[in-house]
Amino acid sequence: MTRKTLSVLRAEHGVLLSIARLLEAEALRTERGAAPNLDLVSAMVEYLRDYPFKFHHPKEERLLFPALAKHGEGAEAIARLEHEHAEEEALIHTLDVSTSALDGATAANAAFVEAAKRYARFLEGHVHAEERHVFPLAERTLTDDDWAKMDEAFGDHGDPVLKGEDERFRALRLHIEAIGLPPFGL
Ligand SMILES: [Fe+2]
Numbered sequence: 333m334t335r336k337t338l339s340v341l342r343a344e345h346g347v348l349l350s351i352a353r354l355l356e357a358e359a360l361r362t363e364r365g366a367a368p369n370l371d372l373v374s375a376m377v378e379y380l381r382d383y384p385f386k387f388h389h390p391k392e393e394r395l396l397f398p399a400l401a402k403h404g405e406g407a408e409a410i411a412r413l414e415h416e417h418a419e420e421e422a423l424i425h426t427l428d429v430s431t432s433a434l435d436g437a438t439a440a441n442a443a444f445v446e447a448a449k450r451y452a453r454f455l456e457g458h459v460h461a462e463e464r465h466v467f468p469l470a471e472r473t474l475t476d477d478d479w480a481k482m483d484e485a486f487g488d489h490g491d492p493v494l495k496g497e498d499e500r501f502r503a504l505r506l507h508i509e510a511i512g513l514p515p516f517g518l
């Protein structure tokens with residue numbers, strides 16, 4: 333049975349993984365000497381600065397992880413993932429600073445390339461750990477009552493890319509759709 337909690341988290345992961353791929357593609361283009369698409373990169377950084385911390389991580393940290401902890405499961409993985417949420421903040425800050433400094437100069441571009449590649453690698457590893465290990469563990473461990481409480485608490489996600497109503501992220505959504513991820517709509 334597909335749980336609403338997990339489909340919401342997976343849909344948000346779809347946006348994040350798409351951004352990781354788009355950032356990596358921009359990093360590779362920049363590395364080859366092309367000018368990065370500044371509008372696209374800025375929209376991605378603006379999204380990353382705000383939304384994962386407002387809508388995604390809190391659902392994992394306040395609902396899913398405590399539900400697993402209540403059953404005495406996944407302590408080590410949860411500690412690592414929570415540590416990574418804090419690490420992610422630092423990576424996004426570095427990406428933000430390096431994006432603002434983009435000016436066509438080789439050194440500035442190199443800092444962006446490095447920050448974008450590091451963030452993309454980090455995010456793929458983090459999402460992989462959650463989807464391959466923690467979500468299946470939750471599916472094996474949590475009770476119908478646990479899921480019902482979480483599903484209710486999740487309500488509608490507030491992700492502006494998934495909702496598609498925010499003008500600032502319209503072009504970003506089109507780029508994400510163009511690379512085929514994710515299947516929007518829950
Ligand atoms: Fe996470």
Ligand SMILES: [Fe+2]
Pocket residue numbers: 341345388392459462
């Ligand atoms: Fe996540």
